[in-house]
Amino acid sequence: MRFDTRLVHTGGGPDPQTGAVNPPLYLSSTFEQTAPNRNKGYVYSRTSNPTRTALERALAEIETGQRGLAFSSGLGALATLLEDVPSGQRIVAGDDLYGGTWRLFEHHRRQFGLSVSYVDPTSVEAFGAALDSGPAALVYLETPTNPLMKLTDLVAVSALAHRHGARVVVDNTFASPLFQRPLELGADLVLHSTTKYLGGHSDLIGGALVATDPAWGERLAWLQNAVGAVPGPVDCFLVLRGIRTLGVRMRAHDLNGHAVARLLEGSPRVSAVHYPGLASHPQADLARRQMSGFGGMVSFELKGGERAARRFLRALKIFTLAESLGGVESLAEHPASMTHASVPAPERAARGIGDGLVRLSCGIEDHRDLVADVTRGLRAV
Numbered sequence: 001m002r003f004d005t006r007l008v009h010t011g012g013g014p015d016p017q018t019g020a021v022n023p024p025l026y027l028s029s030t031f032e033q034t035a036p037n038r039n040k041g042y043v044y045s046r047t048s049n050p051t052r053t054a055l056e057r058a059l060a061e062i063e064t065g066q067r068g069l070a071f072s073s074g075l076g077a078l079a080t081l082l083e084d085v086p087s088g089q090r091i092v093a094g095d096d097l098y099g100g101t102w103r104l105f106e107h108h109r110r111q112f113g114l115s116v117s118y119v120d121p122t123s124v125e126a127f128g129a130a131l132d133s134g135p136a137a138l139v140y141l142e143t144p145t146n147p148l149m150k151l152t153d154l155v156a157v158s159a160l161a162h163r164h165g166a167r168v169v170v171d172n173t174f175a176s177p178l179f180q181r182p183l184e185l186g187a188d189l190v191l192h193s194t195t196k197y198l199g200g201h202s203d204l205i206g207g208a209l210v211a212t213d214p215a216w217g218e219r220l221a222w223l224q225n226a227v228g229a230v231p232g233p234v235d236c237f238l239v240l241r242g243i244r245t246l247g248v249r250m251r252a253h254d255l256n257g258h259a260v261a262r263l264l265e266g267s268p269r270v271s272a273v274h275y276p277g278l279a280s281h282p283q284a285d286l287a288r289r290q291m292s293g294f295g296g297m298v299s300f301e302l303k304g305g306e307r308a309a310r311r312f313l314r315a316l317k318i319f320t321l322a323e324s325l326g327g328v329e330s331l332a333e334h335p336a337s338m339t340h341a342s343v344p345a346p347e348r349a350a351r352g353i354g355d356g357l358v359r360l361s362c363g364i365e366d367h368r369d370l371v372a373d374v375t376r377g378l379r380a381v
């Protein structure tokens with residue numbers, strides 16, 4: 001089956017008992033046992049639930065892994081993974097990370113002895129130097145990064161990490177498995193905030209891990225039950241429903257992302273556009289090598305700084321001013337005062353997150369309406 005067909009049929013097929021084409025919602029915390037410690041495969045819904053099983057099978061299949069696990073949020077998935085990184089061990093990570101990931105590493109786990117070395121995600125040599133400097137349990141990557149859309153060469157960094165005995169984890173939230181499949185490029189584990197493109201409708205919070213190694217998958221499943229950050233059956237159902245339409249949605253996001261990025265690139269009020277689908281992206285060759293599309297995330301720097309960004313955002317009529325991304329509706333935000341406000345100003349400046357930076361999540365509306373809306377915003381600057 002080709003990928004789009006798989007998206008529609010993944011997760012286990014019709015219910016064998018009733019023929020229902022969608023998995024039933026098993027709103028049950030516990031399951032009857034036929035005798036003490038004898039059961040029909042389900043005992044208690046923190047450990048497993050049939051609606052969640054359908055989603056977890058689908059997650060494994062679409063990320064081409066051996067074991068899929070669903071969580072109550074993307075950060076719930078990450079926190080559970082970090083339970084497998086004992087105190088005293090080290091993570092090597094790209095230095096442009098989702099703010100909540102940074103918070104969990106630096107403001108929480110650091111006090112319990114986790115150390116994280118941050119490197120330029122675009123530089124394979126920087127990963128090499130960090131790995132040469134001492135042992136590391138994990139290499140943790142986002143590609144494309146948030147909000148500057150930088151890429152990491154997954155084939156090269158995975159090979160390097162494996163030579164140093166480190167496992168590679170990729171947060172694939174921005175690209176989605178439609179456009180990038182890290183496990184096929186050498187990574188060991190994929191993480192998702194299913195809140196974003198997989199759910200796709202801004203109506204739930206969820207997360208996922210997908211492992212290639214069944215033994216590590218089993219260990220993470222043990223931790224999933226031991227820690228307990230699991231999603232309820234309704235949210236599992238909604239993520240699975242989102243996955244059915246991932247193909248058509250991502251192509252619409254991609255079309256709109258391209259249209260908006262090209263418009264921004266031609267504007268004299270814009271000093272930089274960050275979108276890996278543009279020929280002007282500094283890693284355009286790598287983008288085409290490891291991604292088959294680029295989606296709806298576009299960020300750009302306005303020449304007039306924060307004042308210009310505020311004027312731009314105020315003039316928009318279709319893009320909603322809101323955090324988050326990956327839903328059918330277009331969203332716009334100002335990283336310096338919203339999603340990345342927790343990063344200290346000098347650090348933001350050093351990383352290239354200027355006060356005039358605006359991040360757009362282009363939805364699936366008609367691209368002409370989005371182009372008109374962004375044009376309206378630029379005229380107001």
Ligand SMILES: *Cc1c(COP(=O)(O)O)cnc(C)c1O
Pocket residue numbers: 073074075076098100101142146171173174192193194195196205206207
């Ligand atoms: C949103 C997000 C997360 C965190 O996921 P939640 O579902 O909000 O907990 C992690 N990584 C990336 C890239 C995100 O965009």
